[in-house]
Amino acid sequence: MAHDASQSVHEEITCREVVEWTSAYLDAHVGEDRKQQIALHLAACAGCGAYVGQIASVRDLVRLLPQTVDSPSESEQVRQAVAAKLRRQ
Amino acid sequence: MNAATTTRRESIGQSPRALPNTSSVPPRSLPNDEQRLLARLRQSDEQAFDELVTKHHGALIRMAMGHVGDREVAEEVVQDTWMAVIESLDRFEGRSSLRTWIFGIMIHKAKDRGVREKRHTTFSDFETFDEEQEDAVDPSRFHRSGEWAGHWAFPPQPWDDQTPERLLASQQAVQAMNRAIEALPVTLKDVLILRDVEGVEAKQVCDILQITETNLYVRLHRARERVRRAVETYLEGCQRAV
Structure with a gap:
């Protein structure tokens, strides 16, 4: 993906293609030609601009979400098991 | 083992x-x-x-x-x-x-x-997806033919600068995002948690899961899109309620 060069920067890319490349683009894992092609498209397409911005927001939000599966009593149980194991070592 | x-x-x-x-x-x-x-x-x-x-x-x-x-x-x-x-x-x-x-x-x-x-376990617990076949975004949101084929027919409604902050402050929005993450097929959930929640470098995620970078980004994008779609649905619900 990072070295993709199947489409020249001069060829137009569709919104559907931009959507598929969005996460790789945001992580700078696309080749230089593809990067320029997407950047050119984004400069002119409000829909894709909104879409790429939303995926970037989701990427940042999931790290900040309070996790519902964490239970203090359960991690305490693991801590105790770890401590017991260490003392037996 | x-x-x-x-x-x-x-x-x-x-x-x-x-x-x-x-x-x-x-x-x-x-x-x-x-x-x-x-x-x-x-x-x-x-x-x-x-x-x-x-x-x-x-x-x-x-x-x-x-x-x-x-x-x-x-x-x-x-x-x-x-x-x-x-x-x-x-x-x-x-x-x-x-x-x-x-x-x-x-x-x-x-x-x-x-x-x-x-x-x-039930089959749905182990839902898989076809990386080659499944589109990240519903194809019906794009024009299928004509001059604008492949371009947005129903583009996403823009979020403003405060939207992420408002989402985090809303218990319903947080629940919607968490539910979307928990409902992901395991192959998508693994990459999202490692890359986006834990912040593991892409190369290390590939090492842990034994997948290529191409696979990683196909999966990661589908996972992020499912969470984005959950937010979109939540926001549409808010708009209807106004």
Whole structure:
């Protein structure tokens, strides 16, 4: 993906293609030609601009979400098991 | 597979082999803070293990649940993982980060346990998806033919600068995002938790999951899109309610 060069920067890319490349683009894992092609498209397409911005927001939000599966009593149980194991070592 | 066999395969994809005891010398390839942590762990420093458990336990449970589909079994898998970490620290060579190594052990144990537990779970718990066939976004949102084929017919409504902050402040929005993450097929959930929640580098995610970078980005994008879609649905509901 990072070295993709199947489409020249001069060829137009569709919104559907931009959507598929969005996460790789945001992580700078696309080749230089593809990067320029997407950047050119984004400069002119409000829909894709909104879409790429939303995926970037989701990427940042999931790290900040309070996790519902964490239970203090359960991690305490693991801590105790770890401590017991260490003392037996 | 026992813990020793699992954890010898520190560099994923490498054949198991006997490794020398390296406990006295922390690997030089690791960053300084990780070398210090490793030295403490190898001295059986309980506080150091406590910090490690606090840091990774939630994500490990979340990922394990994707493979075994049962909370109790996931807890057992994660506890087994920590036991294996303690037993195998001397064989950790530092070719990967400590986190990559720990998550690699957990994934291996969870997959192993998942196969054994599968007969007790419903099919939907192990939903898979076809990376080649499935579009990230519903194709009906794009023009199918004509001059604008492949371009948006129904583009996403823009979010303003305050939208992420408002989403985090809304219990309903947070629940919607968490539900979307928990509902992901395991292959998508693994990459989202490792890359976006835990912040593991793309190359390390590929090492842990034994996938290519192309696979990684196909999966990661589909996972992010499902969460984005959950937010979009939530926001549409808010608009209708006004």
